[in-house]
Amino acid sequence: MAERTSVILGATSALGQAVARALASRDEALVLIARDARRLERVAADLRARGASVAVHTGDFDDLDTHASLLDAVGEADDYWLFYGTLPDQHACEQDWEATAAALHTNFTSAASLLTRIANRLEPRGSGCIVVVSSVAGDRGRGSNYVYGAAKGALSLFCQGLRNRLSKHGVQVTTIKPGFIDTPMTAGIEKKPAPLWATPERVAADMVRARDKGGDVKYTPWFWLPIMLIIKSVPERIFKRLSL
């Protein structure tokens, strides 16, 4: 019998799969949620072959009305890992409010809806963890991806507040801020400078460690912490002229 049950929201993402494998190797039970049933089954089969106990639920995170029933179907769990998101085309978002609204909806509004419901399940229970994948892009608005950055920035703030609220009730909220991750989603981007790109396995290992150690905000790989400290410290007067 597994000691701990983790709910993976966005289980078909590269990072979601990597974390699920890391948890499976530690005999934790898994509940996988994603939209595409066929792909979800593929991921579940992989984890079962690795010996994990796996349950699956399909759900469309964009559809806020389904969130309550989705979490009801999942039932009791210890940890919730929130992975899903989209990497919107910044240029398209600039031209079209609908594209911006869709990106904000998926990356922030829907996450906030789920987090609210998850928080209200864990708070009376007095235990559990919520691990949320935000991004270094949320630390400072940049011309090249401020729509994504705004959604992730809002998500980071939301998690900060949630942590402040839930820490009094024994519930951990861990915000993960990854940098560049080498995944199929980023396959078309030139991997330069190469040392800044991390594998999903590396980031997943950092995430599991952050959960185990009760981390609050975790930059992964670690070198993004000093990088973002520098980027955040550049005066706006200068920053606005840079092309980043």
Add this chain to the structure above:
Amino acid sequence: MADYRSWGHARAASQVARVPAWADAPPGPGLLSEPPARGVSSLAYGQGRSYGDSCLNSDGELIDTRALDRFIDFDPSTGRLSAEPGVTLAQMLRLIVPAGWFLPVSPGTGHATLGGSIANDVHGKNHHADGCFGRFVERFVLQRSSGERLVCSADENAGLYRATIGGLGLTGLVLEATIRLLPIRSDRMAVRIDRFQGIEAFSALAAERRDTHRYTVAWLDCAAGGDAFARGVFLAANHVDKGGPLEPVPAGTRLTVPFAMPARFLNRHTIRAFNSAYFARHKSLHQRQISQHYQGFFYPLDAIDRWNRIYGTRGFHQYQFVVPPGAEAALSSILQRIVRSGMGSFLAVLKEFGDLPSPGMLSFPRPGLCLALDFADRGARTEALIRALDDEVRQAGGAAYPAKDRLMTAEAFRAYFPGVDAFTQYVDPRFSSDFWRRVNG
């Protein structure tokens, strides 16, 4: 976009790559029916452990299978494993060893993928006992550019099955495959060690150990001439039969070659010294038996990440060939040429192949003696040496291994692989590689 090279550091001009995340694209437009990002041909790329240019596709597209790395099913009661093509052998071992199973055939690295092991019909130290990897491939699903997904086995689409095993990735994209595993009772190997000198002494040892040991291989000093010519260390091993620990090695390596070493690091003197040291180190172990974890026996070089960097930025050639039984004299003459050239490098690997046939039409292993060795790339000098070796191998009725090659001529290819006439009809019209274009030039 990552820089896709082969293990010997061969590069291709203007290649593009895509990284599909899913092998089970919904029915309708298949994985390959979207037009390639550029160019006209595609080729699957796994971990880039082929040495030459069989894994490269200049002016074409690579389908990087690294995200197709899921297990599909593992049945510990029957020892059948199904997985996507990008799963590596090391990843499989981490799953199967604790359940008492092992790979039926292991090449010299655990970093090769399942897809690559099929495409090159890899062999290992048990070729004399078990044959090639392809003999253990029960079935696979092949995606063709026509949009068809074909289940291939010895009974179903048998032509494509035989063409794809050892088919250098030219018949389409393998989406998943099922292999039969070997049961083991311990992660330890019982290894018998004998030093020898001369090809005849090697052959005598191989004949003596053939029926008693599942795995045999020899490390050969290819720098020493004169009295020390063709000296080496013969290893013969079996899985320990007594129940023991079943521990796979964890992911990750401890050592990495951090950057390409200066070319001068490898020269006649350092190589000679290294080979002598290796031979000397086995003095005390001569005619003894040791117990060793499987990792050190099968994959000694995997302990050093990116070991290919020791050959510098220009990279290296690996040359591997087989000569038929009875051609010891030819092998001796080839080895003498290598020693004289002073270009032989670290330990060469000598292995006796057996006569178990592979289902693969283009499979490389065949009965005889097989030698593999590295040559640092010194440009024209190295090429001239390899071409001269190729001539001798052809005259001896042997063959060279496409997975290691980037110099084989069209003529040599046809001589080495008479099965190519039957093979060509199964090549997917949208698949190609640098190697394939060269040997069809």
